[in-house]
Ligand SMILES: Nc1ncnc2c1ncn2[C@@H]1O[C@H](COP(=O)(O)OP(=O)(O)O)[C@@H](O)[C@H]1O
């Protein structure tokens with residue numbers, strides 16, 4: 001859909017989003033852009049699991065998800081974090097509507113590897129018609145990354161993966177990963193431009209680790225004819241000034257800047 005921007009808000013930064021973040025959103029929305037938000041909540045899920053004495057581990061940035069972990073993930077993402085973010089957007093005057101990937105079969109999912117990861121899903125289909133209907137009415141959909149399969153089994157989907165799939169499905173013109181770091185860091189400085197090949201090498205060399213892995217993989221997978229650049233930016237500091245975004249820009253290859 002024309003002039004659509006998908007913004008992924010990381011759980012790492014949700015409680016610290018600066019007023020400038022909401023003001024940038026307001027400006028984009030007021031300009032007539034269609035804004036879609038996908039949120040994470042990894043740290044909050046982790047805290048609740050700890051309180052409940054349920055252990056969980058990460059494999060390449062993805063949380064191994066047992067039945068119990070899945071229940072907590074859905075509760076935190078769709079119950080707590082989603083409604084907090086919707087409330088904040090409404091305070092800034094934006095017409096936010098919170099849904100999880102379960103609503104209207106928004107995110108149809110399939111297991112990545114049941115033995116290795118449990119109920120961790122990948123997105124096989126997005127109900128883009130539902131999203132487009134909301135956008136046409138000028139709502140801002142706020143999506144929690146829980147999906148279902150045809151049998152009603154739910155899956156915990158990494159929020160970066162979900163955002164990438166949503167961006168592809170609605171043919172977004174922009175995809176932004178808002179996180180707690182100002183982009184991909186190498187030796188303490190922000191990598192301003194990265195190609196898909198460079199990203200793969202940075203993962204191999206151990207420069208990109210943990211939660212940054214699903215982010216850059218989702219960015220690379222989302223690149224298409226409609227979407228030739230994905231940005232990773234910080235939600236703690238202003239990332240938008242003079243019509244320019246500050247952070248890491250990811251493109252398919254060099255020579256297209
Ligand atoms: N090369 C890298 N550059 C920046 N951050 C990295 C890098 N490698 C790993 N990380 C980690 O990735 C984190 C961001 O991912 P994550 O914690 O999952 O955030 P979010 O909740 O926003 O998705 C950073 O805070 C940092 O600890």
Ligand SMILES: CC(=O)N[C@@H](CCC(=O)OP(=O)(O)O)C(=O)O
Nearest residue numbers: 011040041042062063157158159
């Ligand atoms: C499968 C998987 O890893 N799911 C994530 C979902 C939340 C998420 O992705 O949150 P962030 O964006 O804050 O990392 C999790 O359980 O933490």
